[in-house]
Amino acid sequence: ISKIGVLTSGGDSPGMNAAIRSVVRTCAFHKIDCVGIYRGYQGLIEGDFKELNARSVKNIINRGGTFLKSARSDDFRTKEGREKAYQNLLEHEVDALVIIGGDGSFTGGMIFNEEFGFPVIGIPGTIDNDIFGTKSTLGYDTALNTVVEAIDRIRDTASSHNRLFFVEVMGRDAGHIALNTGVGAGAEEILIPEENLGLERMLESLERSEASGKTSSIVVVAEGDKSGKNVFELAEYVEENLPGYDIRVSVLGHIQRGGAPSCYDRVLASRMGVKAVESLLEGKSNYMVGINNDEMLLTPLDKAVKGKTEINKELLRVSDIMTT
Ligand code: F6P
Numbered sequence: 303i304s305k306i307g308v309l310t311s312g313g314d315s316p317g318m319n320a321a322i323r324s325v326v327r328t329c330a331f332h333k334i335d336c337v338g339i340y341r342g343y344q345g346l347i348e349g350d351f352k353e354l355n356a357r358s359v360k361n362i363i364n365r366g367g368t369f370l371k372s373a374r375s376d377d378f379r380t381k382e383g384r385e386k387a388y389q390n391l392l393e394h395e396v397d398a399l400v401i402i403g404g405d406g407s408f409t410g411g412m413i414f415n416e417e418f419g420f421p422v423i424g425i426p427g428t429i430d431n432d433i434f435g436t437k438s439t440l441g442y443d444t445a446l447n448t449v450v451e452a453i454d455r456i457r458d459t460a461s462s463h464n465r466l467f468f469v470e471v472m473g474r475d476a477g478h479i480a481l482n483t484g485v486g487a488g489a490e491e492i493l494i495p496e497e498n499l500g501l502e503r504m505l506e507s508l509e510r511s512e513a514s515g516k517t518s519s520i521v522v523v524a525e526g527d528k529s530g531k532n533v534f535e536l537a538e539y540v541e542e543n544l545p546g547y548d549i550r551v552s553v554l555g556h557i558q559r560g561g562a563p564s565c566y567d568r569v570l571a572s573r574m575g576v577k578a579v580e581s582l583l584e585g586k587s588n589y590m591v592g593i594n595n596d597e598m599l600l601t602p603l604d605k606a607v608k609g610k611t612e613i614n615k616e617l618l619r620v621s622d623i624m625t626t
Contacts, residue, residue, distance in 0.1 A: 303334060303397040303398050303421070303582055303583055304334050304335060304395075304397060305334060305335040305336070305337060305394070305395055305396050305397055306325065306329050306334060306335070306336050306337075306396070306397065306398050306399070306400060306579060306582060307336075307337045307338075307339050307346075307351070307391065307394075307396040307398070307399045307400070308322055308325045308326070308336060308337075308338055308339065308354075308370070308399070308400045308402070309338070309339040309340075309342050309343070309345065309346060309370060309399065309400075309401060309402065310322065310342060310368040310370050310371070310372045310402045310403060310427065311342030311343055311372055311373070311374075311375075311401060311402070311403035311406075311407035311410070312342070312372060312374060312403040312404045312406050312407045312427075312428065313372070313404065313428060313429070313559065314366075314367050314368050314372045314427075314441075314559060315427045315428050315429045315439070315440055315441025315442075315444075315445070315559060316366045316367075316429075316440075316441045316444035316445070316559075316560070316561055316562065316563035316564070316567055317427065317440035317441045317444065317563040317567035317568065317570065317571040318367070318368040318370075318372075318402055318427050318440065318441070318571075319359075319362040319363065319365045319366070319367065319368055319369055319563075319571075320362070320363045320440075320563055320567065320568045320571035320572060320575075321402050321425050321427065321440060321571035321572075321574055321575050322338065322359060322362070322368065322369070322370060322402070322575075323359035323362055323363055323571075323572075323575070324571055324572045324573075324574065324575020324576055325400050325425075325575040325578060325579055326338075326354045326355070326356065326358065326359045327356050327359065327575075328575055328576045328578075328579035328580065329579055330355060330356040332579065332580075332583060334583075335353065336353070336354050336355070337351050337352065337353050337354065337394060337396055338351070338352050338353075338354045338358075338370050339351055339370065340352065340370050340371050341370075341371045341372070341373040341375075342371075342372050342373045342374070342375060342403070342407070343373070343375035343377075343378035343383075343387065343407075343410055344373040344375040344377065344378070345370075345371075345373070346378070346387040346390060346391070347375065347377050347378060347383050347384075347386045347387045347390070349390045349393075349394075351390070351394050351396075363563075363568055363571075363572075364562050364563070364568070365562065366444075366559075366560045366561045366562055366563065367560065368402075372403075374406070375410075378410050379410075381417075384413070384414055384417060384418075387414070388414075388417075388418045388420065391420065397421065398420070398421035398422065398423070398582045398587070399411070399414075399420065399421070399422045399423075400422075400423050400424075400425060400575075400578045400579065400582070401422055401423070401424045401425070402424075402425040402427045402440070403424070403425075403426075403427055403428070404426065404427065404428040404430070404432075404433065404439075405432070405433060405606070405607045407424070408424045408433075408590060408603050408606055408607050409607050411424060411603060412588065412603045412604060412607065415587065415588050415603075421582055421587035421588075422587060422588060422603070423578045423581055423582055423586070423587065423588075423589055423590070423591065424578075424589070424590035424591065424603055424606065425440065425571075425574045425575065425578050425590070425591050426439040426440060426574075426590060426591070426592065426606070427439065427440040427441060428440070428441060428442070429441045429442055429444070429445035429472060429473075429479065429558060429559055430442070430472065430473050430474050430476050430478065430479065431473075431476065431478040431479070431611065432473070432474060432475065432476035432478065432611050433590070433592075433606055433611065434601065434605060434606050434607075434608070434609025434610060434611055435590050435592040435599070435601030435605060435606040435609065436590070436591075436592025436593055436594065436599075436601070436606075437592070437593055437594050437595075438566075438570060438593055440563075440567055440570060440571055440574065441559075441563070441567060442478070442479070442567075443564045443566040443567050443570075444561060444562075444563045444564045444566075444567045445472070445479060445558045445559070446479065446482055446483055446486065447564055448557060448558055448560075448561055449471050449479060449483040449487075449554060449558055450483050450486045450487050452469075452554055452557065453469055453483060453487035453489070453520060453522070454487060456469060456520065456552055457487065457488075457518070457520060460518040460519070460520060460550075461517065461518040463518070463548065464517040464518050464548065465518055465547075465548045465549065465550055466508070466518065466519045466520075466521070466540065466547045466548065466549045466550075467518075467519070467520050467521070467549075467550050467551070467552060468521050468523055468533045468536055468537050468549070468550075468551045468552070469489075469520060469521070469522050469523065469551075469552050469553075469554065470523045470524075470525055470532075470533040470551070470552070470553040470554065471483060471522060471523070471524060471525065471554055471558065472525055472554070472555075472558045472559070473524045473525060473526055474525070474526055475495055475526040476495065476496075476524070476526065476611060476613075477492075477494025477495050477496050477497070477524040477526065477527070477613055478611070478613060479524065479558070480492055480493070480494050480522050480523065480524035480527075481494050481524075481613055481614070481617050481618070481621075482617065483522060484522035484621060485617050485620055485621050485624070487520065487522070488520075488624065489520045489521060489522040489621070489625075490507060490508065490511050490516070490519040490520055490521060490625050491504050491507050491508065491519070491521040491522070491625070492521075492522045492524075492618075492621055493521065493522070493523045493524060493527040493529055493536075494524045494526075494527060494613065495524055495526040495527055495528045496612075496613045497613070497615075497618060498527075498528045498529060500529075501529055501531070501536075501539060504521065504536075504540075505540065505543055505544055507625065508521075508540065508544060508547075509544065511625065514626075521536070523536060533551050533553060534551055537549045537550075537551050570593060573593070573598055574591045574593075574598070577591045577598045577600075578591050581600060586600065588602060588603050588604075589601060589602055589603060590602075590603055590606040592606075
């Protein structure tokens with residue numbers, strides 16, 4: 303391998319820039335070339351390539367988003383699109399790819415590897431932490447901190463007005479962000495897709511909180527929650543069933559995806575970039591880099607894509623006890 307390509311694909315996450323920096327500098331360290339591919343698979347198809355050296359990635363470890371930009375490419379789902387991408391890689395003499403993204407991006411990488419035998423390694427970049435084979439995805443820790451800070455601010459105004467707030471957080475089909483920030487910000491109730499305990503329970507818990515002397519409450523709702531009601535409908539449901547509450551809804555949205563990466567995500571990104579490039583140099587392909595018990599590991603891409611992550615059930619109990 304004498305030249306590695308790197309791209310970011312799917313939803314961006316804090317730490318992607320730090321991971322690109324690490325890939326580029328690890329290539330420089332091993333004296334091989336590195337090329338950045340802009341706009342994910344779309345740029346791969348359109349030949350949007352730029353040679354990168356160690357100095358091209360200065361002052362980006364601290365920046366949110368991805369300077370290579372990201373995209374969700376429909377063309378890459380077609381055989382013609384992938385064929386074009388392959389020709390571009392041959393033309394630029396790229397021997398292997400590092401794909402920084404989520405499970406959709408890894409599925410694309412796997413198909414590409416199967417069709418052309420092209421070496422690929424994935425780095426999990428998503429705030430959702432929903433990828434099997436790593437305890438933490440890039441950007442998850444930063445998103446947790448962003449959400450906790452936002453909920454703290456909401457609590458200030460909630461308690462000033464004796465209000466009940468429903469706060470919707472991201473996570474797609476997973477409740478990791480909701481569960482951890484709910485505990486971290488002391489939410490009275492947390493609704494996550496993995497554990498649908500029914501709406502009665504929420505009413506009871508709110509009543510209990512009020513009876514115990516609480517004058518304001520926060521319910522954290524994962525966007526993928528399976529109660530059958532969205533966050534606005536949940537607010538209406540409580541209004542109808544427990545009259546007297548002054549209720550507000552706050553959907554945190556894309557602020558959760560931006561901002562400077564936390565120290566944890568910067569270190570993780572640096573470690574993942576080194577592991578990805580060095581694994582390719584050792585001849586490994588079709589794996590995802592991950593972390594467990596503070597050790598870097600590789601998981602076959604198909605397992606990473608198909609496997610399910612599990613929520614930490616202990617946190618549910620901790621949350622119950624904390625809201626006594
Ligand atoms: O996967 C990251 C994520 O931010 C999810 O939490 C969310 O459901 C989705 O992406 C939002 O996607 P978009 O940026 O396309 O609106």
